[in-house]
Amino acid sequence: MNNKEIGKKLKDLREEMKLSVAQVAYAVDESIEEVELWENGELSCYGDAKRKLEFLYNHIRQHLEGLEKINEANYCDFFNYPECVSVPDDFPLWLKAHGFFCAPASIGHHSKQPGGLYAHSLAVANELKKYTRKLGLQWFDKDSAWRVGMFHDLCKTDDYILSWSEGSWSWNKNQTLHGHGDKSVIMLQQHIELTEEEVACIRYHMGAFTDKSEWEYYGNAIERFPNVLYTHTADMHASRILGV
Ligand SMILES: [Fe+2]
Ligand SMILES: [Fe+2]
Numbered sequence: 001m002n003n004k005e006i007g008k009k010l011k012d013l014r015e016e017m018k019l020s021v022a023q024v025a026y027a028v029d030e031s032i033e034e035v036e037l038w039e040n041g042e043l044s045c046y047g048d049a050k051r052k053l054e055f056l057y058n059h060i061r062q063h064l065e066g067l068e069k070i071n072e073a074n075y076c077d078f079f080n081y082p083e084c085v086s087v088p089d090d091f092p093l094w095l096k097a098h099g100f101f102c103a104p105a106s107i108g109h110h111s112k113q114p115g116g117l118y119a120h121s122l123a124v125a126n127e128l129k130k131y132t133r134k135l136g137l138q139w140f141d142k143d144s145a146w147r148v149g150m151f152h153d154l155c156k157t158d159d160y161i162l163s164w165s166e167g168s169w170s171w172n173k174n175q176t177l178h179g180h181g182d183k184s185v186i187m188l189q190q191h192i193e194l195t196e197e198e199v200a201c202i203r204y205h206m207g208a209f210t211d212k213s214e215w216e217y218y219g220n221a222i223e224r225f226p227n228v229l230y231t232h233t234a235d236m237h238a239s240r241i242l243g244v
Pocket of ligand 2: 120124152153235
């Protein structure tokens with residue numbers, strides 16, 4: 001498929017989904033002018049634009065492949081939680097366009113099915129809220145337990161891509177940022193102002209499942225923000241005990 005054909009399909013699908021060019025531009029971190037160029041088939045010849053277009057096309061195309069139901073159901077479910085009012089209005093749409101509601105949580109481990117990332121994130125958020133209620137955890141912000149759980153693995157929206165040639169999710173080899181907790185923090189801070197506690201919880205949510213050189217900092221983070229330990233526990237509980 002050449003760029004003109006991709007652009008036309010993209011435009012047709014965008015219109016079918018009643019999305020504006022501005023909404024698409026926001027979703028893929030591009031200018032409106034750039035998206036208009038893409039739709040006209042005048043795609044820049046550099047890899048990142050191509051990757052973004054492929055991802056966007058795949059995201060929009062998902063309703064043709066049965067994934068849209070999962071995507072839409074999880075997107076709607078997101079608004080069921082009272083804490084969601086603490087995120088900017090445009091952020092849920094960004095999440096949707098970047099695969100947060102339909103991506104897997106892993107390629108070969110827990111929650112590898114489409115929608116697994118949202119299921120896992122929700123499970124960690126629920127665990128953290130449960131610990132907060134039952135153990136009396138104190139947070140600097142009342143919505144932090146939900147926010148930390150829901151977005152601790154935000155990096156995965158960039159880690160996995162749906163290949164339109166193979167129809168399966170695979171590791172994105174064209175990433176700009178690498179890392180995990182740190183990458184989630186960087187991505188999330190583009191949209192939400194985080195407390196120091198939230199930064200520490202997300203940054204160190206892998207606990208000691210990291211390079212030994214990080215253990216000292218992980219220990220420091222727990223001493224300063226005990227909820228770092230509970231975040232790691234919630235993540236382990238969701239993935240290793242609940243299998244989500
Ligand atoms: Fe993680
Ligand atoms: Fe996780």
